Amino acid sequence: xxxxxxxxxxxxxxxxxxxxxxxxxxxxxxxxxxxxxxxxxxxxxxxxxxxxxxxxxxxxxxxxxxxxxxxxxxxxxxxxxxxxxxxxxxxxxxxxxxxxxxxxxxxxxxxxxxxxxxxxxxxxxxxxxxxxxxxxxxxxxxxxxxxxxxxxxxxxxxxxxxxxxxxxxxxxxxxxxxxxxxxxxxxxxxxxxxxxxxxxxxxxxxxxxxxxxxxxxxxxxxxxxxxxx
Numbered sequence: 001x002x003x004x005x006x007x008x009x010x011x012x013x014x015x016x017x018x019x020x021x022x023x024x025x026x027x028x029x030x031x032x033x034x035x036x037x038x039x040x041x042x043x044x045x046x047x048x049x050x051x052x053x054x055x056x057x058x059x060x061x062x063x064x065x066x067x068x069x070x071x072x073x074x075x076x077x078x079x080x081x082x083x084x085x086x087x088x089x090x091x092x093x094x095x096x097x098x099x100x101x102x103x104x105x106x107x108x109x110x111x112x113x114x115x116x117x118x119x120x121x122x123x124x125x126x127x128x129x130x131x132x133x134x135x136x137x138x139x140x141x142x143x144x145x146x147x148x149x150x151x152x153x154x155x156x157x158x159x160x161x162x163x164x165x166x167x168x169x170x171x172x173x174x175x176x177x178x179x180x181x182x183x184x185x186x187x188x189x190x191x192x193x194x195x196x197x198x199x200x201x202x203x204x205x206x207x208x209x210x211x212x213x214x215x216x217x218x219x220x221x222x223x224x225x226x227x228x229x
């Protein structure tokens with residue numbers, strides 16, 4: 001537990017220092033602890049340290065943990081992995097957030113399948129900001145049209161943008177690609193005029209400082225929180 005606490009506090013301190021370095025307000029960046037492949041008891045241990053937001057890449061694995069940890073108050077579950085049509089119902093019924101919406105069809109299915117007794121599902125558009133050929137995500141040029149269509153769907157709240165750029169070598173290169181994403185986010189925010197469009201999900205263990213400098217509001221960190229997989 002001491003090792004886990006040390007890792008978690010180390011990541012929180014990295015975020016705090018990055019926020020200060022960027023001259024941004026305290027608490028303007030949230031940590032999303034990426035718990036994919038780690039068992040429920042490790043998630044519970046991190047939750048006991050005060051963490052509330054957890055990200056899962058694999059739908060069934062995530063659902064199993066959500067069910068197992070149902071008694072832990074206040075946990076917020078984010079689906080951050082690729083989402084196929086045959087998995088949308090599970091996501092709509094169990095998760096609180098989806099970061100990986102890249103097609104209108106997926107958003108429509110999430111909207112239709114979100115149970116009426118649950119709050120609206122919070123969603124982000126995944127944008128392929130650097131055009132990586134192996135990366136998922138809507139092209140930046142098509143993001144506004146998709147955002148407008150998703151924003152019109154019931155049972156969903158469009159919250160922002162998520163990016164997973166290819167690894168860049170060095171802080172300046174990381175900052176450059178994250179700045180592209182922030183620029184697109186700002187353009188969408190202005191064009192859409194939505195009060196809740198406030199989330200830029202960007203940055204991971206290796207590049208969170210550059211992401212925070214560029215304007216990320218949520219960094220997705222797994223290894224640095226939980227240890228090696």
